[in-house]
Amino acid sequence: MLPLAGIRVVEWTTAIAGPYGGMLFADLGAEVIKVEGMRGATNRLVADVEPVIVAHGRNRPKYITINLRTEGGREVIQRLARTADIFYENRLPGSAKRIHCSYEELAAVNPRIIVASIKGYQKGPYGHRPGNDPQTETDSGFIQPQGVKDFAHPPVRVGTPSIDITGAQLVVVGAMIALMNREKTGRGDHITTSLYEDNVSIMSHHIIYQSLYGRTMDRAGSGAGAARFYQTRPETVLGRTLGSQRIRRWVYIDVSSDERWKRFCTAFEVTVPDSVNLTTEGSRAKNQDQVEEIMDAAIAKASVDEFMAKLEEAGMSGYGAPVYTDADVLIDPHLLATKSLVALPTHPEVTRRWYRRTSVGIMLPFRASYYNPNLKNWGGKPIRRVGEDTVDVLRDLGYAEAKIQELLKDKAIYQAKEEK
């Protein structure tokens, strides 16, 4: 049995943090009803982010569309939110209050409700500010130590909204614990996680380092010496429009211990010149330039496949790997064998017409023995269209047919057309 079976989540979210948390609730078995604005969620409008809707929109049984600028529309979301175990939102500060769905207002009617919020900042001097992943990772200094070692280079942002995602994970943890506590106390709670403070938490050890030694840690760079990125022999890669290109691909390798260094030298047929001693970890740290020269020359002779084969022969699998592009991830043998990738059918109304009709979803990265956190509603159903379930949900809420027609006519709600 899935842990959140029988739990209803009403999700009013946008961007990336919101939908990722909704996906977690849904994958864990909750019935997630996603509320979108009249023209679909922001996600569906902004160019290039339909992949988010597809990637994180899975397993939600219902999508409804409400015009929150109308009185009738606001009444619908209030009635819906009151039926929820968890009302989940990541809108701008004050938005929930504007539609009368703040924790205080909902708990007055339903004391068992749990409100789960993700904000840019916790309540306090910056509490009113909007905040997003790129802004908070810069503002907090999270990315200060990331980039090319030479400080003339700019700090580099993380290539994915990692803060959005960890923030969403934590709010789900908080909501689950609140559900457990509710069994004992009968009362709900308001859980808030925040992106800015999330940066601060994950960069903890940099803060402790600063507190202890009064200085900032060096940039992580690309590694150095025997633990570093190197380039392989140029390989022919098929280009999409410009024909094939010769590209040297990057690999990472870590052979810093004495034992691994010895094995590396044997596997890659390296002869260290007599003039320099590189037998111990200490001596290699002192002669880093020579180590890099030797390793660069040795690895540049191998293709990526040969590199991986040599590591395996030397019993060092896992101590090195190629830098994968998104295309490589999709065909990785381990991900395929662990069934971590699943086909997600899409719908022509959800993504652009020239996109492929099937996307790839990533299963949650954990497995349990007695419940499967992934396989609830897959089964080949495409992602829901904007407003596909509006009328259904209103009927469940007890709206009379005439009232529903009136709301439709007033454009307070929107129902997707039935498919032919």
Added chain:
Amino acid sequence: MISLSEIRVVELTTDVAGPYAGLLFADFGAEVIKVEDPQINPDRDLPILKASKFVAFNRNKKSVTVDLNREEGKKILFKLLERCDIFIENLDPGIVDALGFSYDQVSERNPKIVYVSIKGYLPGPYGNWPAIDAVIESLSGLTSATGEPEPVLPNIVGLTQGRIPLTGHAPLKLAQPSIPCSAALHAIIGAVGALMNRDRTGKGDKISVGMFESGVSLVEQHISAHALHGTLGKHALNLRRTKDGWAMIRANRWEQFCKSFDVSEGIQQEFASREAREMNQEKLELTVDEIIGKLSSSEVRERLTRHGLDGAALGTIEELIKNEHLTAIGNFVPLTLDSEVSFLDGQQTVMSPMLPIRASDYTAASTKTWTAPPKLGEHTADLLRELGYSNQQIADLQKNRVV
């Protein structure tokens, strides 16, 4: 208040992923017991980081030392596991099994236990690989997504194929433990799910988490985009130089940008239309660089805040510790470290950031006693007494270096 105060956790962990999972439980009020080796504990004294990682991820925990290579030591851990709800381990693949603490062996003695195993990779072809951060980042696609932006090139789709070689610098390691922390969060989601199930079924569970798979989940939207339309994403926009630092500024809302940064009439007109901005992208970027370069970071920050523009000046860690917002909300808890923990003379006080979560009546700093990361084996004797060992037996175990 959300709390796990009736839960007892035992952890056998190293580096970040395992300790961060334990920290989550500890901060939520669970009793977390860290089992350590009496002699070898590289986590406490890493060559460069020294104590900082250990201090960051091990507050609010108890430390018990047990030599697990000895029979008496194994017996102690089994007794402990019989009396706990959750066991977390993230040692290299095979080690815990070899010590005799596989899920089968542990659940036989305590069927209600939730056994959490965080590894580099889920069981499968890479299941026996060690967890090396940069290797996991490389394989998950996160490394290729992270880097300085590619030079501005004619917009030909095929050229993005060679995304990494075009950037002109080697791939970068992540500076922050985003993947291990995300894996730890998945671990606690799985474990709390198992606790909820246990309330209904009376049975525990085994949760396995892969750091590689967690990394792939972090880049899910890029993977989805590639699956949908076949192109590879670009690196995120560069930070721009200010007079004394860096700032992340987009000029996509041009009029508002001009107003906020007092851009001259001439420049404003030059890029007034969207077409003009798109046709002269490179020149526009340079112009914005020039405008920002004349200001200091604090001026940039002030203007962004005043006009509510999306963007930020790069913060530094010195500033962060003194930040007005974080200070006002009590986000840092002062922890006083014993010199044995900090490896520095005298008592050191460090500012330890709280988890970024609050509940409606949760004022963590005041309602909860915070404890500094424990000294090695600080709670061994207390715990052994609780497990029923007599003072004489404890003294013998200590003499034989089992604890």
